[in-house]
Amino acid sequence: MTKERVVVRDVVKIFGSQDKEAAALLRDGVPRNEVIERTGGVIGLGGASFSVEEGEILVVMGLSGSGKSTMLRCINRLIEPTAGSITVDGTEVTTLTPKQLLQFRREKFGMVFQHFALFPNRTIAENVEYGLEVQKVDKAKRRQKALEAIELVGLKGWDAKYPRQLSGGMQQRAGLARALAVDADILLMDEAFSALDPLIRRDMQNELGTLQRNLKKTIVFVSHDLDEAIHLGGRIVLMKDGLIVQTGYPEEILLNPADDYVRRFVENIDVSSVITLGRLASRRSPALPRHKSVGDLREAVAAAEDPILVVTCEHNRPVGCVSREAVLAAKPDAEIASLIEAEIPTADGSKVLKSALRKLSAHPAGLAVTDADGRYVGTVTQDMALAALTGTSAELDAAAQSERENAWTGASPNSHWTTSATTPSPGSPSTSPH
Amino acid sequence: MPPPVTIALLVAIAWYLAGRRIGLMSLVGLLFLWNLRLWTPTMQTLVLVTLATLAALAIGIPIGIFSALNRRVWKTVSPFLDMMQTMPSFVYLIPAIPFFGIGPVSAVFATVVFSMPPVIRLTALGIMNVPGELIEASDAFGTSPAQKLFKVQLPLALPTIMAGINQTIMLGLSMVVIASMIGAGGLGREVWRAIQRLDAGSGFQAGIAIVIVAVILDRVTQAMAARARPAPID
Structure with missing residues (x-):
């Protein structure tokens, strides 16, 4: 059976100085407005739960400000969750010491960013080998791995160029190669294709699909674009105001929207090109x-x-x-x-x-x-x-x-839903746990 | 060391660091200074500036790094920098004397204090201005704080830091001239002597010599700063 790689339970993130107090109030069921008023904090995540299974692409979707990027960053603690539990392969991430966290990030995660986040002072090869460099991998070996990853994403021959010499699409390929080179098998992709123009975006989505079929990584993909989410074909976690509104495969969400918000979201999607x-x-x-x-x-x-x-x-x-x-x-x-x-x-x-x-x-x-x-x-x-x-x-x-x-x-690769329909997905369709 | 050898050496350094154009310019400038019979004071000035700059960088860059990494340090250091930069430069000469007496040591001390703010400020600024996304990327791949500093923050801040070094050298040069009042040797003393004798001719000679030294130092360090910037588009 499929294994749960990442399990997120009731994660709360409050931005502000009284974050712990605010989280406690939220847990006690105090309404959000009142919490905000009393503590002056901003609720980034109001208690989100979901899990990511081995080898799947989970798309975390929502409009800007819905907390999807915050959610992603909580998984590798680029943002410290205020409360809740996140386990990756059975390890509780929220209680790791800084040193353990460092090691954990090196072993488990590759991350791809919306605006590529390539180091401008490094060549593509140097960028791609960065993750191995900080792990103190031997120079020849890390360069070899970097070149392999570069070839994998179709950038062969560009390794000696600097990021600004590449187009946006190529830069993001390099970003993807950097995440692949470290051999971490959980990829965190933060709006990875949102900054690309539509045709390139579609190419990259297709290519990610191809790569995924060969590499079988576990991917958490943040996106604001429902078309993209559907095209990637995995389960979707739909977020709104820091809460998860619905979890399910594209068809489930299209056919049974949990509430009006989801309904409005899916309104303009062509059902006939999604449902099999x-x-x-x-x-x-x-x-x-x-x-x-x-x-x-x-x-x-x-x-x-x-x-x-x-x-x-x-x-x-x-x-x-x-x-x-x-x-x-x-x-x-x-x-x-x-x-x-x-x-x-x-x-x-x-x-x-x-x-x-x-x-x-x-x-x-x-x-x-x-x-x-x-x-x-x-x-x-x-x-x-x-x-x-x-x-x-x-x-x-x-x-x-x-x-x-x-x-x-x-x-068919499009038919994940059949296997999932029997496994209940946690947090679905949880409208408001608090 | 005879002047021709020194000139050849300095020109070679300038040529290597900043290219042919500035190398040739340095050659002409230095030969001219030799011709003005200002060679010895020029070398004295250069040595003072170099010493003062090295000391200023050795103290200033670490302070800049700490300021960038720790908000509280930055909040403490920042007002001091403002004060150091607005204080009339002559004032620094006064406390130097009781400690080090009249002479080059006091001059270097005053110069270090006066020329340090830019390198502190620009080092801190350069590191603080490294895009958050790049810091996030380095964190996401499990970079330790020391690795982050040396592999990400300092390399990316380097152009800004180089601009700070350039500023520090320029301020150092101006201060070395003023410090001639408390017994620093070099071109400053030539100017100071010319003022006392109302000798406009030799005053201008020394002044022009200072300008030449300043231009050479400025161009060479600017070229180094330009080199530190990321590669341009083909």
């Missing part, structure tokens, strides 16, 4: 194996809600469709195969709805959704697609529900 067919597919009606006889299946068919049912072959691949009425009217000893009325088009469950819209519009009976091996998963009809697009998600909720029960195991 596998997610949308209805599993309400059973598939009818073609070699069985009508008698064996009559009860199941009578209970089915859909008017059109899918017939599958011995390998559970969809081969055609039959109307419910036809099955109910047939003789009990008739083979299902003999009743097939029409072919049914199939669609890959890992693809997004948008990619199947055209096909769906041509086939009123719907599409049979399959997994990566072509096995039948469920059906998607025009009605379901419309409901999803218009946000009337009652039907989808049911789909989501059934999906949690018969965890569909797609093999």
Whole structure:
């Protein structure tokens, strides 16, 4: 099972001289306004809890001032949390002595910054090897590692240049290389791509995805851009005013926004390019194996809600469709195969709805959704697609529900949600713990 | 050491540190000083300035570093710097005498006190102005405070510190001239003597000699400061 690398529990950060008092007041349930009034502090984090699992990209999202960067910096204590607990691989970070903290940062974290934060007086190679340099790694060895990291991010040949000789996108590649060179397997990325222009940003997002597939780092990515969060494809922790509003995979957040704030956030996102067919597919009606006889299946068919049912072959691949009425009217000893009325088009469950819209519009009976091996998963009809697009998600909720029960195991990188749906994520959807 | 050898040596240093143009300029300037028969006082002045500057830097840079790293130190030091810089320079000559008597030692002492503020101030400023993001980046990679100082803060503050060193040298030079009143030798004494005799000619000669020394010192240290700045865009 997936391992929790970083666990954040009830972390509070108050900026101001009476921070401890303010945190105590917050814990006792005193309303935020009153706490601010009484202590003169500013609440950076009002009690945030979440966890980051091994090998995932967790996107901490929110508008500016929502506390997302503060949250990130609390993880490696660039900002001291006022209260709460943060453990990384079982070690409590908040109580480390300065010396231990130093060692801990060297071993565990690589960090990438919004404005790159490259040292202007060092060449790219010297920048990239910085983390190893402070660890007193032997000169030849650290240079070799630096060059490897530089090659990994596609900056080969630029190692002797100075940061200001590089474009923004290239500088951030160098920033990423610096974080990768130290071999720490938790990457903290603070709005890493926000300062880049949109096309470069998209390139970098794709490249991070590729790197991630090979390197399997654990990444905490702070972003204010929901598109970016969705594109990165991991779980999202949505923050507002120092609190976590909702945690979940993009689809969960899009389809079941926890409150009006989240709803407004996701309003302009194109649902059809996020939600996958596998997610949308209805599993309400059973598939009818073609070699069985009508008698064996009559009860199941009578209970089915859909008017059109899918017939599958011995390998559970969809081969055609039959109307419910036809099955109910047939003789009990008739083979299902003999009743097939029409072919049914199939669609890959890992693809997004948008990619199947055209096909769906041509086939009123719907599409049979399959997994990566072509096995039948469920059906998607025009009605379901419309409901999803218009946000009337009652039907989808049911789909989501059934999906949690018969965890569909797609093999596509876009389908993390299937594995997660069974593991409850802490803090989700915690509107206000205090 | 005979003047031609010294001249060759100084020109070589200037050439190496600041390039051909300033090297040649130094050559012409120094030959001119030799020709004015001011060679010995010039060397005396140069030695005084060098000693005073080294002492000022040895005390000033650490104070600057401490001020930058600790707010309380900075708050204590800052008003003293203001005072040291606004106090008329002559005043420093007075307390030097009872301690060190009349002579070059008092002169160096007064010069050190007078020329130290810029290097303290600019060292502190240079370190404090290192962008917070870079400090954060160094922290995030587990940099110890000493590593941070030597690998990040001082290298990035270097151009500013060099500007402070330049200022300190210039103030030192002006003070060495004034310190001739308490027995510092060198070009200052030539000026002082010319004033007492109302001898405008030799006064100007010595004055021009001081200007030449000042220009050489200034250009060489400025070139060093420019070199400390990060590489420009190709």
